[in-house]
Amino acid sequence: MNEKINIMVGGPEALIPYDQVADHRSETWLGVDLGATRLLEHGIVPEYAAGDFDSSTPEQLARVKAAVQKVDIYPPEKDYTDTQIGILLAMKYYQPASITIWGTTGGRLDQLLANLYTPLMEPYRKYLAKIHLVDRQNTVDFYEPGSYEIYKVPEMPYLAFVNLTPVTGLTLPDEKYNLDHFDSSLPISWSSNEFVGTINHFSFDSGIVAVIQSRDVHSQGPFKGVK
Template sequence: MRVNIMVGGPDSLIPLSVVHARQNEKWVGVDIGATRLLNEGITPAVAVGDFDSTNAQQFNRVKGAIDDIHLFPPVKDYTDTQLGVKNAIELYKPDQITIFGATGGRLDQYLSNLFLPLEKEFKGYLEKIQLIDKQNIVDYYLPGEYEIKAEAGFKYLAFVNLTPVTGLTLVDEKYPLTNWNSSTPFCWSSNEFNGEVNHFSFQSGVVAVIKSRDLIIK
């Protein structure tokens, strides 16, 4: 089972076509993300957060539409996104968690969301968490050998070691790499798929793989 989480990143980066394609799946609305889902005709199963980004009128609407609301004080030990993931795991024990609205906007919040799967509490779900926006798809990997498939329209491919890493090998991507090690985080950006299916491997650490595309501003 997949649980989708909508948080409060910029509206302009939300891929609404993907959101609507999943409207019948399980949804968690985080703070203003709950209102965003209601605006799209989706009623989340759960709403979570301190709701400091939600005005009184919006929160009244959330309370009228959603039965299960987990309200927290603004001063707390978790960010709202962390609370959304925590509740998704505790309530549903899903096979996959996809987070929308976790990118863009404030850089501190973006980085907090990017590094969230590394936290001890969520690391057991690291490979089940995915971030999606209009421009990027982020997946997380533990050591091993992997096959990855191209996504239509997403030209670029990046390999980001979020921790020290050993043995990173890009087998058949456009720009291969062999047995690369690093003691500090690093991003091998602007690589590309070479065909529809490519492979990579590494021996230790945590690697994020980002499929991305240029965003055309009209």
């Protein structure tokens, strides 16, 4: 169906850009655990709600069951995180052109790392390039080897390249701080780089690289960067 799929999860609410969420209300939404309640509170009825709902109160879960046509409840002890369940649902019932996950960053560090590394794992790997993480302070996109043109999010002054696996040939030709055919056997975050202009390029020969655009907390205002 090649739909744009959005997944709302239960990360820190202060980091969720609800102004931007509203711009995507006509797209397909899935609610994971507390994320289903958050969508209902902002006038969006998800097509699916799923998770162990251990972050939801009984009253919130009852509201979700009453409003959402498809609700899957999992035990707390399970093989997948709630966010992974949301991605699996998107893969099973849709042919997503993109999967944008909201509210999946911030809060507990172990959960953040789990979400950051999930796209590298089977069976999510085939959708790696289509998965995007968004909050008020960051956007995260994932890349496999190749040459790429990237566009600056207006509100995000900082640019980072993070090799999540061993990488070879990482080249940043026209960013503020250049890199020329860098190889590493360890994950490294090349943070606090910046765009030169609004379009930049990068390339690498092997590995997986996350590109993060970000801004400081004190600069937060309305976020209109994700289309």
